[in-house]
Every structure is written in C-alpha cells, then in structure tokens.
Amino acid sequence: MTETDAATARLLDRFLTELRALAPVAVWAHGSLAGGDYQEGRSDLDLIAVLEDPVPSGTVRELVRLHRRLRVDEPLAVKLHCSYLTPAGSVRLISKREALDLLPELGAPLDVVEDIRRRRYGDPAPHTDEWPARRAELTRGYLGPAIDGLVATYEGFTRA
Template identity: 45%
Template sequence: MQTEVLLDRFLAGLAPLSPVAVWAHGSLAGGDYQEGRSDLDLIAVLDSVGPRMVWRLATLHARLRAEPLAGQLHCTYLTPSADPGRRHLTWAHEELFKRPVTPVTRRELHSFGRVLHGKPPADLLPPVTDRELADFVVRDQRDFWRPALDNAPLWTRDVWVDLGLLTFARASVTLREGRLISKREALELLPGLGSPVEVVADIRGRRYGDPGPAPANRAELTRNYLGPAIDELVAAYG
C-alpha cells in the first residue's frame, strides 16, 4: 500500500529529529481514507521548531517528493508547550507556511487520533469543550465558507464543491448533536439536508466510485443551496 510506504519513509526521516509524538487525524484516522483521493493529515510534536529545524524539515519533505502520494501528505509541527490555537509551521500543498491546529482537529485527535509514534494526544493537547468546538464551527461557516460563495470561479473546481458541501453537513451534525462525522457519513446526510442530489452523486462518484461527467450547472446548484443553508445554520446556532 503506497500510503504505508510513504508514512514509513516519513517517520524514518523524522526519527533523527527525535519527535515527541506523531499523530494522524482526519480520514486517515477516522476510517474513511481513500488512497489517492484523501489527504494524509498529520501532527508532529518536536522539542523545538527553530530556524535549523525548519531547514531540516524542508529537506525531509523535499526528499519525499518522489513518492506517489507525497503531495497529499500534510503535517503541522507543534512543540509540547505550544498553544495549538497559534499559527504553527505546516507542510502542505508542497510548501511550508503557518496555520493553527483548529478545535475540530484537536477534537478528532482526542476522539480517534491514530498514534504513529510516541505519546498520545491526551498527554500533550488540551481538551476541546463542546462550546469551543461549536463556536469554531459557526465561525468557519460564517466567516470562511459564506463569503467564499461570492467568488464564483472557485466553485468550478472539484475541491470547493466537495469540501463546501461536506463541511456544511459535518457542521450541521456537530452543532446539532455535538459530535464529529466522517465525509462518508456527511455524503449520506446531504440529500436529507436539501442539497442538490445530482451534485451529491457527482461527489460520491469521484470519491468512492467511477466518476462521471459533472452536472453542467454544478457550481450554480452548489452556491444556490449553500448560501441560504449556511445563513439558516448560523442564525440557529451563532
């Protein structure tokens, strides 16, 4: 399996840096991983992430580029005492930048994170309260996804259609029931939430089966559905 080969190479390359812990979250930990389609979402905890360490991490990821799935390996680097809400060094989309570890990611790690090396998440990460999780989910829908609907060209791309609809379904369940669900579960729930069935079929085909031609008006259907749906969700829980 190419995924395990890549993970083994990554962990072997990271070993000389003496990581405190390495964890997987997202679909790789939650049982909905689709090789070649899903990202490999990782968190590594190091004693320090100074300039020399940044250089060594960049070199490690550069050496992995020959692996078939290397472009889908995303890893955020923390230190044991760091506030996860701060922006942290991250390798994703084949470059280094900084981003926070969101409450959703932290809840995933506490609920079903996969320990690849070292200490478990509960030993190093503060827990996420239900209120903190709900507040973040509302902000994400209101401040990121809702404004993004005004940028029509984005929604001609698969990734925006897929994540926009799936994230909305997952947010709906988190706010209503206080739990996290997989992308597969979200896909099954979308028709019941009123989403356009032809777009849901398009996502399902590309993620789990043989993709067919996308609906010609897919972007319009998605944007017309998500705008009112997000407004209603935010009004109910914001």
C-alpha cells in the same frame, strides 16, 4: 495488502523514519487516516507532529527538505499534510467542519468554502467545466499574499 496500500505504507514509513532524526515528541494521525476510512489517492494523509520548543531554524530547514524529497519520488506525498506543533503553545485542534465554519470570517471566498463543504459532507456531484479555474483563481487570491509573506519570512532558512 494491495499495491495501493503498500504505496501508502511506504510513504508513511519513509516519512516517519526521516522525521525520527528530528526527534519529535509525538506523532499521530487524524482525519480519515485515524478514523479508518482513508481512501488512497482521494483522502489526505493527515498527521500531527509535536516538536520541542523552541524549534531551531535548522529543524525548519530539515522539515522543508524532507517534504521536498518525498514529493520528488513518492506520488502520494502531495496528499501528506503534517501540522507541526510545540508543547508550549496553547492549541486546540479543530475539525474540518469547524474550520469550514470559521474560514468565511477569515476572508476565505464563500463560494470555495461552500464547494468544499458540499463535496465533503453533501452532494459530490460534478461541477461545471469553468468551476475548477474559478476556484483556483479565488483560492490563489485569498492564500497568495499569506504564502508570499511566509515564503519571504523563511526564505533564508530554506536554501539548501
């Protein structure tokens, strides 16, 4: 096991150990982590956790705290993406490719969607020096209002 493998294993072990206290019904990996082509530092750590329904507000608070704690002292935690589902919901998981097909219909900036598609499935050639700032601006413009609304909804739940 390399040092980077150890960092990924440490993060996942810590996450799952702390998540266990919230009694998830199931947890599994998907994406590159499950497919065997995970690359530390480049790939996301994609997980799905199924929680009992209804999810108590205390559980929501603990999940927020868990992710915050991990981000403080686990460098790879920024790559950890866990989707939380409940068995009551009728949910169909979709692939990243399917999501990229749907995002423009939801109002996502086409330039950003096409950039993601190109880098993930096509030519990972370098971008122009101006593109990262423009991409960030477009992405914030699209996601900002939704994030603000979500934060406002849960603001009372996430205070320590």
